[in-house]
């Protein structure tokens with residue numbers, strides 16, 4: 663569990679697979695293409711200990727109400743010292759900066775836990791809210807690959823975005839954000855104690 667000021671992230675386990683599946687197949691996720699996963703795949707991952715997963719899904723709960731409010735997931739590419747991610751915030755919880763907080767908690771968890779140097783990934787060019795949210799989180803546009811993602815009968819451009827480790831920490835060390843992240847941030851899952859020698863301090 664990763665606890666922030668307003669949101670809590672729970673690594674997927676067998677009890678939360680169905681909730682995560684439902685969010686990945688909600689209206690908010692529809693048309694995004696990257697986010698579809700079948701229940702068998704999710705169950706397979708849920709059986710692996712979080713620290714042994716190459717990627718994971720985390721259920722995002724609003725801290726005050728304990729309601730499910732979204733899903734965030736990552737895929738490690740350790741060979742290249744990178745990770746990619748995706749996020750869905752359910753409609754009732756959007757535009758309250760909860761997505762940004764969940765993102766920051768997860769990225770801090772990844773940078774603190776693995777020697778990765780960069781978060782990166784594609785966004786479909788039509789997904790303007792996502793692009794704006796990513797830029798707000800500090801991502802830079804690194805390139806556009808034209809007509810490369812065939813989804814819902816159409817070819818889409820993909821915009822590749824990236825966030826370097828030092829850019830992330832420069833942003834969260836700004837007071838407003840660090841108030842939100844550092845003081846209430848408690849990593850309470852026991853798997854966080856694993857392989858400390860592997861952890862590269864920022």
Ligand SMILES: CC(C)(COP(=O)(O)OP(=O)(O)OC[C@H]1O[C@@H](n2cnc3c(N)ncnc32)[C@H](O)[C@@H]1OP(=O)(O)O)[C@@H](O)C(=O)NCCC(=O)NCCS
Pocket residue numbers: 690691694696747748749750751752755756757758759760761762763789790791792794795796798
């Ligand atoms: C993209 C998404 C995750 C943003 O989550 P969110 O919690 O609403 O975002 P936040 O409230 O943290 O917003 C952060 C910034 O993003 C921008 N933003 C978010 N939603 C926006 C929208 N619909 N239109 C324009 N800008 C938007 C704003 O600039 C906001 O900054 P501000 O508060 O200064 O205005 C959410 O809209 C979503 O789940 N969309 C559907 C799934 C998806 O597209 N996921 C991304 C692809 S993996």
